[in-house]
Amino acid sequence: MNKMKFYKAQTNGNDFVIIESDGDKFSSSQKKLIADRKYGIGCDQIIFVTQKNERYCLDFYNQDGTHANMCGNGSSAAALFIKNKYGDIYIDLEVRQGDENVPVKVGSLKEPARAYLDRFRGRDVVKSRAYHIAPPKNIYTAKILGNEVSLEFPFPVQEENILITGNKHLILDMSEIDKVNEFSRQNPDCNIHFVKQQSSNTLRVKTFEKGVGWTLACGSGAVAVGYFSKIQGEINIIQDGGKAIVEIKRSHVSLTTVPRIIYEGEFYE
Numbered sequence: 001m002n003k004m005k006f007y008k009a010q011t012n013g014n015d016f017v018i019i020e021s022d023g024d025k026f027s028s029s030q031k032k033l034i035a036d037r038k039y040g041i042g043c044d045q046i047i048f049v050t051q052k053n054e055r056y057c058l059d060f061y062n063q064d065g066t067h068a069n070m071c072g073n074g075s076s077a078a079a080l081f082i083k084n085k086y087g088d089i090y091i092d093l094e095v096r097q098g099d100e101n102v103p104v105k106v107g108s109l110k111e112p113a114r115a116y117l118d119r120f121r122g123r124d125v126v127k128s129r130a131y132h133i134a135p136p137k138n139i140y141t142a143k144i145l146g147n148e149v150s151l152e153f154p155f156p157v158q159e160e161n162i163l164i165t166g167n168k169h170l171i172l173d174m175s176e177i178d179k180v181n182e183f184s185r186q187n188p189d190c191n192i193h194f195v196k197q198q199s200s201n202t203l204r205v206k207t208f209e210k211g212v213g214w215t216l217a218c219g220s221g222a223v224a225v226g227y228f229s230k231i232q233g234e235i236n237i238i239q240d241g242g243k244a245i246v247e248i249k250r251s252h253v254s255l256t257t258v259p260r261i262i263y264e265g266e267f268y269e
Contacts, residue, residue: 004267006034006041007081011073011259013216013241015043018081023048023096028065034267035063041267044212047074049081052094055139056082059096062211069097070138070166072219073244076149077259079142084261091142095166138166149259152252153223161228165253167191169224180208193221195229202236203229216241223255 007018017034023046026034033040045068048059058078060068079091141152156163161171170187174196183192192208205225207218222237226246229235235246245256 002269004269005264006267007264008041008043008262009077009081009259010262011077011217011219011241011257012239012244014045014071014073014218015262016045016047016071016074016077017041017043018047018049018078020049022050023059023061030269031061032063032065033269035061035065041265044209044215045071045074047071047078049078055092055094057094057096062209064211066211067096068167068211070095070140070220072151072153072165072221072223072255073217073257073259074219075140075142076151076219076255076257077261079144079149079151080259081261083144089144091144093140093142095138095140097138097166147258148256150254150256151219152254153220154252156224156227156253158228162187162190163224163228165220165223165227167220169193169218169221171195171225171228174204174206177206184208184210191218191221193218193225195225197229198238201231201233202238203231204238207239217244219244219255219257222246223253227253 009016009018031046034046035043044063046061050057058075060071060074062068075093079093082091083089143150153165156165163169168190170183170190170192172192172194174194177194180192191210194206196204198204203225207215207221209215209218217239222244223246226235226237227248237244237246247254
């Protein structure tokens, strides 16, 4: 019987299993078992943490065993784990990118549809064409102060209402939420976010994440939504699992959350 040390963490209800190992050492079926909430430990995503020179490397996998290019909430939780174990409070995180990180064609909707309300303030805009998007770099800097983790993202790559913050995010108005299955089928490589503006600097967001489904929060999605809104100053992103703060700065976009390490244990296979 094999046993494996793991740590369980959560950020705004987005939960993770953190393992200090190379993810390539685990098969897809093993990853799915670890993430299974009935037969394994259970999580939205698994985070494999390794060290390369002075940098910590993160490798993310979804519940269904597929690779994820980035997870903002997971990176924040991993940064807190690294700080607690190794004492670092300023941490460079290198996130492993998969084959899907090369420029790819994003298919448009088969029929033009009302895709989002311009800045969520009223004008209908149509997403109607295919395009290519180059990925951003994959290095993220985390700063841990007390219980808060602030994570620096490069400016997203944007084409209409799809943004890349490591992962691809489709931004839609909350009025489109009943069409989630249609949008998911036609944009299978995107996380989908339905947004409603609650006040001048507060956005309510519900997220349907590829490889997971409905999820309580999404950190890289919060960055995408905040950047897309172009609200000045701190932007409160209210998701089902809690609040994140996004701020567009001169050289990057910051995501501030309060992750927690819940427990550690051994998994027997």
